[in-house]
Amino acid sequence: MKAYQVLLTLPLLAMALAALDFGRWYPYDAALSLGQAHGRMVMVYFHSPHCPYCDQMNTFVLSDPQVSRLLEERFVVASVGTETQEGQDLARRYRVPGTPSFVFLVFRKGTWEEVGRFFGSRSRAQFLQELRQICAKGGVCGE
Numbered sequence: 001m002k003a004y005q006v007l008l009t010l011p012l013l014a015m016a017l018a019a020l021d022f023g024r025w026y027p028y029d030a031a032l033s034l035g036q037a038h039g040r041m042v043m044v045y046f047h048s049p050h051c052p053y054c055d056q057m058n059t060f061v062l063s064d065p066q067v068s069r070l071l072e073e074r075f076v077v078a079s080v081g082t083e084t085q086e087g088q089d090l091a092r093r094y095r096v097p098g099t100p101s102f103v104f105l106v107f108r109k110g111t112w113e114e115v116g117r118f119f120g121s122r123s124r125a126q127f128l129q130e131l132r133q134i135c136a137k138g139g140v141c142g143e
Helices: 002-019 028-038 052-062 065-074 085-093 124-138
Strands: 041-047 075-081 101-108 111-119
Touching: 028 041, 028 075, 028 101, 041 052, 041 085, 041 124, 052 065, 052 124, 065 075, 065 124, 075 085, 101 124, 111 124
Parallel strands: 041 075
Antiparallel strands: 041 101, 101 111
């Protein structure tokens, strides 16, 4: 009977571990939960489907292997589309001036604290440099 229980438990455990993927982008609430549970900084990415600068960031920067690797290793990414009501509410809450905007949060002393932000498109090299600076400033991104 015990062997049968173990055999049933293994696939469930494997699915739970496989579901934890820091390479994917999560809805805002899920990203905050994961960030808090795993001691990671959260990057909230505000974007719009009609934003040419968002397209630039998506095509040339966020899809770059070095950028993707750094985000996966150190952050949880929350993807927030500003075309939805929730996205508009969050954009107001975080005083987002437009898209693309990136807001960086760290969970400290029982609450989420903003430790940095950037607005607008930038080069891959600049984005990587800024990510590393934000990571160091947040104090949760071990080298």
